[in-house]
Amino acid sequence: MSVLAVIEHDRGTIATASLGVLTAARNLAAQMGTSLEAVTVGSNADALASVAGQYGATVVHQAHHDALTDFGPEAWGEAVAQVVRATSPQVVIGTGTERGHEVIAQVAARLDLPASMNCTEFDSSFNGTQPLRVVRARWGGSLLEQAEVDATIKLVTLANHTVDAVEAPTSASNTVHNVNLDSSVMHSFVQDRVERVAGVTLATAPVVVSGGRGVGSAEAFAPLEELAGLLGGVVGCSRAVTNNGWRNHTDQVGQTGTRIAPDIYIACGISGAIQHWVGAMASKNILAINTDKEANIVTKAGYAVIGDLHKIVPAISEEIRRRRG
Amino acid sequence: MNILVCVKRVPAPGARINITDDGQAVDTAFLGFTVSPHEECAVEQAVQLVEKHGGEVTVLTLGPAEAEEQLRTAVSVGAAKAVLVPITESDWDPQRTAQAIASVITDLENANGKYDLVLFGNESADSCGYQVGIRVALKLGRPMVNGAKGLDIEGSVAKVRRESDAGQEIYMLPLPSAVGVKEGINLPRYPTMKGRLASKKVDVTRTESTGSVGGLKMIQLQRPPERVSNTQILGTGPEAASAVVDLLEELGVFK
Ligand SMILES: Cc1cc2nc3c(=O)[nH]c(=O)nc-3n(C[C@H](O)[C@H](O)[C@H](O)COP(=O)(O)OP(=O)(O)OC[C@H]3O[C@@H](n4cnc5c(N)ncnc54)[C@H](O)[C@@H]3O)c2cc1C
Ligand SMILES: Nc1ncnc2c1ncn2[C@@H]1O[C@H](COP(=O)(O)O)[C@@H](O)[C@H]1O
Numbered sequence: 133m134s135v136l137a138v139i140e141h142d143r144g145t146i147a148t149a150s151l152g153v154l155t156a157a158r159n160l161a162a163q164m165g166t167s168l169e170a171v172t173v174g175s176n177a178d179a180l181a182s183v184a185g186q187y188g189a190t191v192v193h194q195a196h197h198d199a200l201t202d203f204g205p206e207a208w209g210e211a212v213a214q215v216v217r218a219t220s221p222q223v224v225i226g227t228g229t230e231r232g233h234e235v236i237a238q239v240a241a242r243l244d245l246p247a248s249m250n251c252t253e254f255d256s257s258f259n260g261t262q263p264l265r266v267v268r269a270r271w272g273g274s275l276l277e278q279a280e281v282d283a284t285i286k287l288v289t290l291a292n293h294t295v296d297a298v299e300a301p302t303s304a305s306n307t308v309h310n311v312n313l314d315s316s317v318m319h320s321f322v323q324d325r326v327e328r329v330a331g332v333t334l335a336t337a338p339v340v341v342s343g344g345r346g347v348g349s350a351e352a353f354a355p356l357e358e359l360a361g362l363l364g365g366v367v368g369c370s371r372a373v374t375n376n377g378w379r380n381h382t383d384q385v386g387q388t389g390t391r392i393a394p395d396i397y398i399a400c401g402i403s404g405a406i407q408h409w410v411g412a413m414a415s416k417n418i419l420a421i422n423t424d425k426e427a428n429i430v431t432k433a434g435y436a437v438i439g440d441l442h443k444i445v446p447a448i449s450e451e452i453r454r455r456r457g
Numbered sequence: 458m459n460i461l462v463c464v465k466r467v468p469a470p471g472a473r474i475n476i477t478d479d480g481q482a483v484d485t486a487f488l489g490f491t492v493s494p495h496e497e498c499a500v501e502q503a504v505q506l507v508e509k510h511g512g513e514v515t516v517l518t519l520g521p522a523e524a525e526e527q528l529r530t531a532v533s534v535g536a537a538k539a540v541l542v543p544i545t546e547s548d549w550d551p552q553r554t555a556q557a558i559a560s561v562i563t564d565l566e567n568a569n570g571k572y573d574l575v576l577f578g579n580e581s582a583d584s585c586g587y588q589v590g591i592r593v594a595l596k597l598g599r600p601m602v603n604g605a606k607g608l609d610i611e612g613s614v615a616k617v618r619r620e621s622d623a624g625q626e627i628y629m630l631p632l633p634s635a636v637g638v639k640e641g642i643n644l645p646r647y648p649t650m651k652g653r654l655a656s657k658k659v660d661v662t663r664t665e666s667t668g669s670v671g672g673l674k675m676i677q678l679q680r681p682p683e684r685v686s687n688t689q690i691l692g693t694g695p696e697a698a699s700a701v702v703d704l705l706e707e708l709g710v711f712k
Binding site: 142203205206230231233234237238240241242244245246247248249250263265267269270271272273274275276277278279280281282283289316319320321322323324325326327328338339363365371374375377380381382384387388389395396403404405406407413417419420425428430431432433434435436437438439440443444446447448450451452455 | 470471472473474476483493494495550551552555580582583584585586587588591592595596598600601602603604619621622623624625626627628629630631634639640641644645671672673674675676677678679680681684686688689690691692693694695696697698699700701702704705708709710711
């Protein structure tokens with residue numbers, strides 16, 4: 133009887149999303165009157181037991197196998213599934229990230245259990261015996277769903293950034309599980325890596341100057357590049373732009389692009405469709421530049437300038453240069 | 458190189474997503490339909506691989522009869538065959554969906570031989586379950602990696618590239634295998650005249666399947682709290698530049 137938090141890590145480095153998962157899992161365990169336990173995959177993550185203890189885990193299950201030196205969705209899923217089988221937790225919570233969803237889905241497939249991804253809330257009257265009521269994100273968060281997970285072991289992932297990490301130190305004991313992995317799970321390991329070159333990315337930039345269909349062509353992004361450069365930011369875009377081949381998909385903001393949270397988002401010639409908005413809504417401030425004062429983005433933004441972006445964007449850059457002298 | 462791609466028909470909402478009065482579905486009265494962008498890219502990737510290595514692409518959907526429209530769209534951009542697994546409910550839960558799809562694929566493979574690749578989207582646009590592909594792949598007993606931003610065939614291996622915070626990861630999956638594709642892997646083409654004609658002529662095979670109800674039950678849809686903003690209009694046209702830079706200064710993003 134426990135709530136089991138699945139710790140995501142990359143070759144021993146914990147993913148920050150795991151801390152929110154530990155916190156949420158501890159809260160759920162407390163309301164159920166049971167204990168928080170955690171699982172790590174691979175002996176290179178053994179040191180993370182102390183982190184789990186910092187967040188209130190009483191037992192840390194360490195899945196060991198010689199092959200578990202790097203990430204592999206099927207091997208990780210099988211390893212966690214074996215720990216779940218051995219310990220019968222009532223709830224298993226994973227991270228709401230690419231790897232987190234993938235591992236929980238693998239566990240679900242292997243144990244033939246339901247799984248509910250990207251949960252934003254858990255029923256506060258859940259005591260472990262009834263089906264678990266959750267609220268989960270659909271449409272990349274544009275819509276929510278109240279759902280019920282009906283199984284003896286409830287598998288879920290926690291939507292990223294929904295629970296802040298809060299420590300509650302205990303002393304955790306460790307249990308090593310030597311898992312059996314057959315050849316069928318050995319194929320999908322990371323075989324090679326290319327490290328990213330350091331620099332500001334769309335996801336972390338303090339300023340994003342973004343263009344939509346209203347920009348009109350790939351070349352017409354030059355003034356947006358210039359403004360972004362002056363502000364130490366990067367250029368983003370809508371799906372209409374990537375679909376037209378004007379910019380690379382790595383610049384796309386939205387449900388199927390990147391979620392951003394800059395100090396200011398400057399949206400030029402973007403209508404603000406819900407799938408775009410969901411990627412931009414965490415921005416601290418939004419400035420819309422649009423010819424249409426009824427455009428969805430204009431009505432949702434804190435600030436707007438009405439008019440032709442092709443005239444307004446260069447004028448802003450010029451004013452910045454003028455003031456800088 | 459024979460490739461099967463699983464696609465799902467979903468509404469294409471605009472400024473907001475409205476829910477029916479009973480809270481059970483998206484109100485589609487005024488909406489068009491599409492497949493998830495990830496799946497569009499999966500179809501494109503399959504067509505490109507077949508153009509390079511030979512073979513053919515089959516598309517499969519589990520959905521209402523109208524989902525034929527999405528299958529025909531896939532044919533118009535290069536798929537050769539289309540399979541519809543009809544359901545009468547608006548959607549099935551992920552376990553049931555996966556069970557039904559896996560059993561249809563097994564039947565197809567018993568009749569026509571194995572698909573070298575079975576492709577999925579990383580997640581469906583509407584339910585965002587992140588699991589149907591993974592469940593199907595396990596039932597078919599083939600290796601599966603989700604989130605592919607690159608997919609090539611090298612001999613008898615599928616080389617998958619995906620992106621993480623740290624950089625890029627490469628996976629090598631022996632064929633036959635399964636891969637979940639993400640938007641950005643390619644730029645899907647538009648249908649050609651010839652493609653449109655082919656899409657009208659293609660026979661859509663209907664294959665019934667059942668699958669038992671799984672343990673994830675949708676109770677009700679709800680809209681997230683909407684951000685209401687009292688938009689401050691800083692001005693009209695280039696004359697507003699000065700007010701914009703004042704704002705940038707005030708927010709501390711311009712030093
Ligand atoms: C499942 C799904 C997922 C999706 N995911 C994403 C996603 O991740 N990201 C995304 O962006 N979209 C996504 N979309 C697409 C989305 O629905 C919209 O089609 C898209 O965001 C529209 O892009 P846009 O605003 O640039 O174009 P439009 O909607 O055509 O808007 C253009 C805007 O530019 C303005 N304009 C035109 N000329 C000028 C000018 N000279 N100066 C100033 N303003 C001008 C117009 O008034 C208008 O408001 C998704 C769709 C689906 C179905
Ligand atoms: N009803 C369906 N018909 C065909 N393929 C589906 C269906 N539902 C899900 N899939 C496939 O499985 C992937 C993951 O779906 P999901 O688990 O809903 O996020 C999708 O991108 C599709 O490729």
